[in-house]
Amino acid sequence: METLRQLFLDRELKGPSPAFTTVQLLYAVFLLGSHTVLGRKRLTDYLGIGEGSVRTMLTRLTEKGLAVSTQKGLSLTDKGRELYDYLKKFLTAVKAVSFNMPWQAQHNHGLVVKGLADRVSTGVEERDEAIRNGASAAMVLTYMFDGLYMPRVANLTVEQPHFARQVVEFFKPSVNDVVIIAGADDDVKARYAALAAAVKLVVGKA
DSSP: OHHHHHHHHGGGSSSOOOSSOHHHHHHHHHHHHTSSSBOHHHHHHHHTSOHHHHHHHHHHHHHTTSEEEETTEEEEOHHHHHHHHHHHHHBOOOEEOOSOOSSOOSEEEEEEETTOGGGOSSSHHHHHHHHHTTOSEEEEEEEETTEEEETTTEEHHHHSHHHHHHHHHHHOOOTTEEEEEEEESSHHHHHHHHHHHHHHHHHHHO
8 A cells, every 4th residue: 555655665764763653653543543533632642652752743644644633633534544444454453462471571462464474484574573663572473274373383273272272262363364462561662563563564565
């Protein structure tokens, strides 16, 4: 999708770096798309970044024709809604993991990337993207017809059935979906790290 690609290309433009990442920008689109109208303060609370950064972010979204601000609050334009609908085709909401992970991070968040398991090689690229975005640990799993896989490493349904069952019951993936989980000692970092890894897969599809 051209709008999605352009948001990522903007990172390469010369000039001062904004006080937010492209992943945070996309999360703002996700949040605005989930509400008819959203107040600036609530959006700031959801994003977990400063008010000044959110103002700059909203300016960027407005300049791109993705969002509009009115007296009632913030909402997506038709163009913004198109981007939101595209993201929703591939990404579920990021949510806090309720079961124990095989690492010591205090907070763990994950989501499902729908139908893109064939884009995952070993999961290292996506895991590295999560680490770059603040994760202390991350896991990229593919759900196939015969089980939950750590790609090119193990069929966890066979080798770690209890953990695999927890993942499947919690995230409810379909065949050919990808489950991404990121851990960090900061709740916001864990959320964005998981989303960053997922977006990396989707951008490759766009």
